[in-house]
Amino acid sequence: MPIESWKGGEVDVAVIGAGAAGVAAARRLQLLRPDLSVVLLEASDRVGGRARSIHPFGTDAAALDLGCGWLHGARTNAWTGIAEEVGLTVDRTPAPWSDGGRRLEQDDPGARAAGAAVNRFFDRVYDYDGDKDTDLSTMLSPDDPWRERIYAVGAFMTGGELDKSSVIDLGRYDPGPGPDWRVRQGYGTLVATYGLPVPTVLGVEVSRVDHSGADHIVLSTGKGELRAGAVIVTVSTNVLAAERIAFWPPLPEKIEAASRLPLGLANKLFIRIAEPDMFPDDTHAMGSQHSRRTGAYQLKPFGAPVIEAYFAADLALDLERRGIDAMFDFSVEQLKRVFGAGIGAKFSPLVMSAWASEPFVGGSYSYATPGASDLRGVLAAPCDDRLFFAGEACSRSRYSTAHGAYESGVVAAEAVAKAL
Numbered sequence: 001m002p003i004e005s006w007k008g009g010e011v012d013v014a015v016i017g018a019g020a021a022g023v024a025a026a027r028r029l030q031l032l033r034p035d036l037s038v039v040l041l042e043a044s045d046r047v048g049g050r051a052r053s054i055h056p057f058g059t060d061a062a063a064l065d066l067g068c069g070w071l072h073g074a075r076t077n078a079w080t081g082i083a084e085e086v087g088l089t090v091d092r093t094p095a096p097w098s099d100g101g102r103r104l105e106q107d108d109p110g111a112r113a114a115g116a117a118v119n120r121f122f123d124r125v126y127d128y129d130g131d132k133d134t135d136l137s138t139m140l141s142p143d144d145p146w147r148e149r150i151y152a153v154g155a156f157m158t159g160g161e162l163d164k165s166s167v168i169d170l171g172r173y174d175p176g177p178g179p180d181w182r183v184r185q186g187y188g189t190l191v192a193t194y195g196l197p198v199p200t201v202l203g204v205e206v207s208r209v210d211h212s213g214a215d216h217i218v219l220s221t222g223k224g225e226l227r228a229g230a231v232i233v234t235v236s237t238n239v240l241a242a243e244r245i246a247f248w249p250p251l252p253e254k255i256e257a258a259s260r261l262p263l264g265l266a267n268k269l270f271i272r273i274a275e276p277d278m279f280p281d282d283t284h285a286m287g288s289q290h291s292r293r294t295g296a297y298q299l300k301p302f303g304a305p306v307i308e309a310y311f312a313a314d315l316a317l318d319l320e321r322r323g324i325d326a327m328f329d330f331s332v333e334q335l336k337r338v339f340g341a342g343i344g345a346k347f348s349p350l351v352m353s354a355w356a357s358e359p360f361v362g363g364s365y366s367y368a369t370p371g372a373s374d375l376r377g378v379l380a381a382p383c384d385d386r387l388f389f390a391g392e393a394c395s396r397s398r399y400s401t402a403h404g405a406y407e408s409g410v411v412a413a414e415a416v417a418k419a420l
């Protein structure tokens with residue numbers, strides 16, 4: 001719907017950003033306050049943000065997720081119930097890191113030793129009770145033979161290198177109990193489907209939020225102005241930190257919080273397999289146990305004829321900048337070492353994500369730099385009971401997840417429903 005047609009440029013609540021947080025906020029507001037008009041304003045041409053599914057094998061086949069894929073803490077993850085409610089299929093195949101999950105190296109003694117070393121590292125992080133925050137690399141034992149593997153796992157989790165991320169923040173991470181499941185039609189499909197009942201304007205980038213007036217907040221966009229009684233901002237920390245939205249009066253504490261809670265980077269490459277029967281279904285393989293510059297490979301997710309390669313942190317940025325051929329060549333070299341030199345001919349590149357250069361996102365998921373974990377609360381705090389903030393980075397313990405984003409959207413919606 002064109003923004004100029006929206007009730008003469010006036011609305012009760014405008015939600016900026018149609019990702020998991022924005023969709024959740026708008027849906028909860030529709031439920032709590034059907035008397036209020038709500039509009040979702042989205043800069044890109046689709047709903048979902050970092051939840052994005054594609055369907056290269058047709059709509060009946062399993063989708064591929066370029067962004068979030070796992071329903072972490074699935075039993076208490078709100079999206080699990082929503083998936084069933086909207087008629088999508090929750091796939092309960094155990095994740096490779098859960099009990100019963102399939103890993104190619106599961107009987108390999110080296111991989112077991114690496115797993116134990118990684119667990120000891122996480123125990124040290126969770127047990128840390130120092131007064132001062134520090135970076136994750138300080139939790140490594142200097143003589144640990146599995147340092148590189150720990151670097152790699154830390155990067156997959158935070159999207160950043162260990163020496164940039166906060167120990168206290170990772171110690172607070174808790175996606176909730178239960179295994180991790182998936183949605184066969186895709187996490188992106190789930191978020192977009194849930195957003196369907198919300199009036200949404202696509203292709204409208206909000207560039208200014210003027211909250212100086214007593215009655216209304218005025219939003220400036222490339223397609224005109226909109227006045228709103230309350231606004232919920234759900235854009236990523238990298239978008240906020242780059243001041244892609246100008247606030248008037250300025251909100252320096254939000255910009256500082258966002259800058260110190262930057263997005264790490266994770267990217268995926270889907271590799272098509274010419275002879276899929278050669279590989280087991282839904283099985284995980286590490287490219288290397290001994291280098292932090294490694295991909296993690298999910299063979300045939302949902303039995304689809306693809307390998308999902310996952311890269312994080314500096315390696316992900318390097319490969320994203322060099323493009324799909326470089327990402328593919330890197331993966332094939334690693335897969336040849338696992339499956340033998342002849343395997344390369346069976347593969348071709350299908351599609352990659354490039355989240356660092358995604359214009360309205362700028363990365364994958366937030367991590368805290370040392371000392372910045374409490375700034376998640378600063379980011380989430382409302383201004384004057386009419387300008388509200390949500391998004392994964394606002395969650396104290398479920399940051400970096402789509403259900404953390406959902407919960408932050410619900411909190412903001414409940415506050416708006418009370419305030420108006």
Ligand SMILES: Cc1cc2nc3c(=O)[nH]c(=O)nc-3n(C[C@H](O)[C@H](O)[C@H](O)COP(=O)(O)OP(=O)(O)OC[C@H]3O[C@@H](n4cnc5c(N)ncnc54)[C@H](O)[C@@H]3O)c2cc1C
Binds near residue numbers: 353
């Ligand atoms: C590769 C990858 C793998 C992941 N894996 C998982 C996983 O397995 N499980 C999990 O739970 N999470 C995972 N995540 C993280 C998860 O996807 C995110 O935490 C979540 O989707 C963030 O939702 P959000 O609503 O906070 O932000 P976003 O999805 O970024 O939504 C914000 C929206 O705002 C829009 N926007 C930006 N600027 C403007 C503007 N000026 N005006 C209007 N609109 C604007 C953007 O286009 C975007 O649509 C993964 C992410 C990536 C990238």
